[in-house]
Structure formats: structure tokens, C-alpha cells
Amino acid sequence: MAAERLVVVGGDATGMAAASHARRLKRPGELAITAFERGHFASYSACGIPYWVGGAVDGPDALIARTAKEHRARDIDLRLRTEVTELDLDGGRVRTRDLENGGKESWTGFDKLVLATGARPIRPPLPGIDAPGVHGVQTLDDGQALLDTLAATEGRNAVVIGAGYIGVEMAEALINRGYRVTVLEAREQPMSTLDPDMGALVHEAMCGLGIETVRGAAVTEVLTDASGRARAVTTKDAAYPADVVVLGMGVRPETTLAAAAGLPLGESGGLLTDLAMRVRGQENVWAGGDCVEVLDLVSGRERHIALGTHANKHGQVIGANVGGGYATFPGVVGTAVSKVCDLEIARTGLLERHARAAGLRFVTVTIESTSRAGYYPGARPMHVKMLAERRTGRLLGVQIVGREGAGKRVDIAAVALTAGMTVEQMTALDLGYAPPFSPVWDPVLVAARKATAAVRAAEG
Incomplete structure (x- = not known):
């Protein structure tokens, strides 16, 4: 046979x-x-x-x-x-x-x-978008092509179009290689995978890291030189010099x-x-x-x-x-984590716009805490935003922006989402504690306590 x-x-x-x-x-x-x-x-x-x-x-x-x-x-x-x-x-x-x-x-x-x-990679139909020096980054071949361009380019100006996960990660990569980096984002804030209020924290931090991040900057054209290579990226308001252009608008x-x-x-x-x-x-x-x-x-x-x-x-x-066996994939809660330099960015579950589109009624809370006990050396600020369903208190989503120790905390919320926990149930989670690792109340649990109060107030 x-x-x-x-x-x-x-x-x-x-x-x-x-x-x-x-x-x-x-x-x-x-x-x-x-x-x-x-x-x-x-x-x-x-x-x-x-x-x-x-x-x-x-x-x-x-x-x-x-x-x-x-x-x-x-x-x-x-x-x-x-x-x-x-x-x-x-x-x-x-x-x-x-x-x-x-x-x-x-x-x-x-x-x-x-x-x-x-x-x-998303590549909008704009003049010059296919010119030499414009790179999407999705495969190892793409990465090698970008490195070849960087090696052959004398100028040190880079423009990243789009400030999603790929955009901010590539901005960091180019900063590390000594480039002057401008990120052009068409939306209100960078990181459309976050709600705008959390994206604003990312914008502030990126600018503080030396990455010029321009919001509301819809790209209109990639200008080219006499040889046909990219030399600048334009919006309706300005032109930004570019010896290399990286597409970071998602896939x-x-x-x-x-x-x-x-x-x-x-x-x-x-x-x-x-x-x-x-x-x-x-x-x-x-x-x-x-x-x-x-x-x-x-x-x-x-x-x-x-x-x-x-x-x-x-x-x-x-x-x-x-192969003749049996397995299933039940689904996801949408967990992702990234970083730009020392800023950690994480989310899981629904954003506000996703919750509205699904017909859910919800409350939101945002807290500021620290990655370690406040008195312990190296404690850094951390913002946690939490969405919970009104009436039931079911956790709907969490977003975290902070420094060292912030990003992987999103896994707590990912497990809670998968288990269908309420924010009140989350407040009783038995998480590990020691001053070098977290405050007595972990920032995620602080957010859960505040969300629990918000759910009660909304139904009161």
C-alpha cells in the first residue's frame, strides 16, 4: 500500500x-x-x-x-x-x-x-513605497536584506512607518545601531494594540529615549533620489530625511x-x-x-x-x-508583550474598542504602582489598566506599561482570563512576594481591587 x-x-x-x-x-x-x-x-x-x-x-x-x-x-x-x-x-x-x-x-x-x-507586512499603495531602501520585516530574508542596506548606507537617518509592535521593536534596533530614528504613526497614539491613554505613556517614554515619535502623521509619499533610492518620507505637514525606511504598520x-x-x-x-x-x-x-x-x-x-x-x-x-491522532486548539485571549529599550509593553484580552464592538458593558480602572517594594533599590513605576464587565465583574482585559519586571506580569491576567475569573476572585490570588520582586500587593492585584470597587459602584 x-x-x-x-x-x-x-x-x-x-x-x-x-x-x-x-x-x-x-x-x-x-x-x-x-x-x-x-x-x-x-x-x-x-x-x-x-x-x-x-x-x-x-x-x-x-x-x-x-x-x-x-x-x-x-x-x-x-x-x-x-x-x-x-x-x-x-x-x-x-x-x-x-x-x-x-x-x-x-x-x-x-x-x-x-x-x-x-x-x-502591510505596504500601503503610496508613491515610492517599493523603492530600494524601503523594507518590510517578516522573514529572515527580510532581515538580511535590511542588514545589507544598513551596511551599504552612509547616512544615519532612519524612518519607521507605524508604531505597532514591529515598529517600536525596529525603532529600538535602529537606535542600537546608532541611527537617528523618527517613527511616524497615523493614529492618535503609538501602539494601537493598547488603548490611547496607555499608548500616550509609550509615546512619552519613546520620546524620552531619543526616538522622535510623530503622532497623527499619515505618510503620503516616499521621496527618492536620482538613483531611485529612498531619501525621505513625507506627510501632509513635513518631510523626514531617511537613508533607510522600515515598515512597521503590522501584517x-x-x-x-x-x-x-x-x-x-x-x-x-x-x-x-x-x-x-x-x-x-x-x-x-x-x-x-x-x-x-x-x-x-x-x-x-x-x-x-x-x-x-x-x-x-x-x-x-x-x-x-x-498523523492519525487527535488534538484541538481552543482559542486565545490575545496576550502579547514587547519592549522598546527599557520600556516594557504588554496586553491581554480586550481593549475598550473591542469590548464595545462585542456589545459588552464594562468599567475601566488605571493604577500606578512599582515593580518592587517602593523602598527596595531599583523599584520602577508601572501603570496597569484593567477592564471588567459590569454586573458580573468578569475580567475582560489588562494593559501594562512600565520598566523592568512589568511586561511578564501580564501572564497573571492571561491565566485569569482563560479561567474566566472575576476581578474580585483575582484579588485573592496567592502570588509570590518578596521586596526585590513586588510590593506586598502586586500591581495587578491592586488594579483588580480597584476594578472590583468600580464594578460595585457601577451597579450601586
């Missing part, structure tokens, strides 16, 4: 985790696995790219979890620099193009298909192939799957990672959240199901 044929489209976290886990469950004689990756690298940490660019970590080898050679040694036929250009679902095959050998095209058949095509699901094949997409353009990560309406097609939408456990809605943590879990679930 011939082995089943598994084809994986995309060779990073989800795709190779799925292939590796399926291989552990089924031998080569039972399951033949072919994976296609259009880039030069597979199984790498995209989250580490800003720190590679900034010089904090070596790369690209240090960011690769498992090399192509190691995958092949495990009987996974991983083909780098091979782009999938078409899905023929009825015929059970994919068309590929060899990017290294003259673009030769061929078809590969499958019995089971995994789509792990990731996401692509969108890369579902071009899926859309062309008629697969179901959600509001954000991400693929829709069931709990087993199987594409809805398809018996033998799975999808995961940055190209899918996932269930938000707090709002009950589908959302696109591009994070490596989810991508790896999706791959494990898909690999188990493809």
Missing part, C-alpha cells in the same frame, strides 16, 4: 511543527511528507529578527531552530526556494516554481494539505493562494478553521499560524493575531491530526 502524501506550504513555525509532529506519529512508509518554502530558511524565530538587526543576538543561524538538513534527516522532503503558485484542491495537487533554477514549474500531488503561508494574513482556491476567509482575510485546525468545508486541508483567524475566548469572535506562540501550537495540533 502506497504511503499517504502530505504537502506543507510554508516552512516556518506552523508548517514544520506540523510536519515534524506528523512524522513522529507516522513512519515514512505510511506518510510521505513534502514541504515547500520560498525563502532561504525554515524553522526560524521571526520574533528574533529585530534583536538580530539591533545586534543583541547573532543571526541568522542563531534564530534557526532546526536546519533544512536536520529536517531531511528525519525524512521530511523540505524544498527551500520553492514557491507554491497554485492550489488545485479538486485534483489534489499544488503547482510550484523553483526560484533558483530559472523558474521551472511542476505539480506535486497530495492526499493531505497543510497551509502555513504566514503573513505579509495581514497571506491568503492569496487560499482565496484563489475558494477557501473560506474571515473579516480580516484569514483562513477559517475548526477546532482541529481543519479548514472549514474541507476534509483534508488544514491551516495554522499567521494565515488564520482564531477564536477570541473573551469576546467570542474570530480574530487575526499573528504570534509565534500560536503558530507553534497550531502546528502541533495539525501534526497530531494529520
